[in-house]
Amino acid sequence: MPKYRKKPVIIEAVRLTDRIIDAEQPSSDHWPGVTFYPIERYALIRTLEGTMRADIGDWIIKGIKGELYPCKPDIFEATYDPI
DSSP: OOOOOOOOOOOEEEEOOHHHHHHOOTTOTTSTTEEEETTTTEEEEEETTEEEEEETTOEEEEOTTSOEEEEOHHHHHHHOOOO
16 A cells, blocks of 8 residues: 655644633634533534544644644644644
8 A cells, every 4th residue: 555644734733621611612713613511521523524522631623724623632642743
């Protein structure tokens, strides 16, 4: 099978924390497509692939087309470096 290298792309990302869940509102323009569940301590994100769950500690990444999606911490750390 042929091999490919991922193009270097700078992304925006934020780690989901208790503070974010407690402070943000589901209708916030800052979080389009994200619904926060403060009692249950998670968020649901509408992505191009369907609705995905982000738990405390997961990263929320803004893709190259402005879409948001969750990423588990181990995958994020293996894939991205801070700049």
